[in-house]
Amino acid sequence: MSRVTVSTLQKMKDAGEKISTITAYDASFAHQFDVAGIHAMLIGDSLGMVLQGQSDTLPVSVEDICYHTRCVRNGVNNALVIADLPFMSYATPEQTYANSAKLMQAGANMVKLEGGEWLYETVRGLVDRSVPVCGHLGLTPQSVNVFGGFKVQGRDNEKALQMIEHAKGLEQAGIQLLVLECIPTELAKAITEAVSIPTIGIGAGNVTDGQILVMHDALGISFGKIPKFSRNFLAETGNIEKAVALYINDVNTGAFPGPEHSFN
Numbered sequence: 107m108s109r110v111t112v113s114t115l116q117k118m119k120d121a122g123e124k125i126s127t128i129t130a131y132d133a134s135f136a137h138q139f140d141v142a143g144i145h146a147m148l149i150g151d152s153l154g155m156v157l158q159g160q161s162d163t164l165p166v167s168v169e170d171i172c173y174h175t176r177c178v179r180n181g182v183n184n185a186l187v188i189a190d191l192p193f194m195s196y197a198t199p200e201q202t203y204a205n206s207a208k209l210m211q212a213g214a215n216m217v218k219l220e221g222g223e224w225l226y227e228t229v230r231g232l233v234d235r236s237v238p239v240c241g242h243l244g245l246t247p248q249s250v251n252v253f254g255g256f257k258v259q260g261r262d263n264e265k266a267l268q269m270i271e272h273a274k275g276l277e278q279a280g281i282q283l284l285v286l287e288c289i290p291t292e293l294a295k296a297i298t299e300a301v302s303i304p305t306i307g308i309g310a311g312n313v314t315d316g317q318i319l320v321m322h323d324a325l326g327i328s329f330g331k332i333p334k335f336s337r338n339f340l341a342e343t344g345n346i347e348k349a350v351a352l353y354i355n356d357v358n359t360g361a362f363p364g365p366e367h368s369f370n
């Protein structure tokens with residue numbers, strides 16, 4: 107595979123090809139995923155939970171994400187590298203610019219932030235300053251204290267319509283990729299059809315343009331509990347290389363996720 111850019115992902119959506127992505131936090135796994143042909147890797151603030159053992163993502167710092175972004179960058183040749191802006195690191199446009207600079211200088215190709223309408227100005231400002239941006243709607247884990255837990259979002263009609271509007275607004279503001287987390291498959295389909303940019307789902311059914319999983323979930327090493335939307339590819343294959351190859355294959359063919367990994 108050759109180097110993946112944002113425009114590669116756009117061309118894949120336009121051609122109806124699935125995009126396979128996964129989280130990564132270190133050079134060794136990043137290299138393994140890269141060689142296997144993963145299209146993009148995310149240094150997720152999920153690292154607060156799977157690496158640090160905390161109960162949510164709120165304690166993660168910009169420095170934490172920078173450290174792991176540098177690690178991942180050293181293992182990647184081809185995949186697009188996306189870094190999460192952690193909780194409260196993008197509360198104002200000025201803060202967002204300073205913190206995005208740190209992530210990009212650590213080796214990210216794109217930054218990701220969680221939320222809808224309140225971020226339009228921030229997204230426009232980043233794009234104007236040459237920072238590619240990924241959006242994130244649905245179960246946005248940094249809002250866990252508002253949601254009252256990690257719960258499926260967008261189940262009522264009003265919230266669903268609002269999410270479609272936010273997706274379109276973020277696209278207009280300049281995002282070039284959109285993560286949809288833990289929403290009904292029907293809503294993920296409506297959003298994917300309402301925007302021109304690629305959507306990447308996790309717990310959003312097989313109707314999005316691509317998929318993402320937390321690598322620890324895909325390998326079945328997340329504290330003994332695996333979310334409904336994930337699958338233990340290591341248990342099915344017996345080694346990491348084959349597990350990663352199976353994940354990529356099943357995303358690319360549309361075999362993963364099945365209805366048993368999706369919400370309605």
Ligand SMILES: Nc1nc(=O)c2c([nH]1)NC[C@@H]1CN(c3ccc(C(=O)N[C@@H](CCC(=O)O)C(=O)O)cc3)CN21
Nearest residue numbers: 152155156163247256257258320322323328333334335
């Ligand atoms: N290991 C891991 N995997 C993830 O996908 C993940 C993290 N950590 N940390 C950051 C966020 C938190 N996420 C989560 C965590 C738990 C559920 C969960 O327990 N979901 C329930 C569904 C609840 C409902 O039906 O409303 C499930 O059964 O999967 C979902 C997303 C997603 N992200």
Ligand SMILES: CC(C)C(=O)C(=O)O
Nearest residue numbers: 129150151152285318
């Ligand atoms: C689950 C993905 C989308 C994420 O934001 C993370 O790993 O932090």
Ligand SMILES: [Mg+2]
Nearest residue numbers: 150151152190
């Ligand atoms: Mg995240």
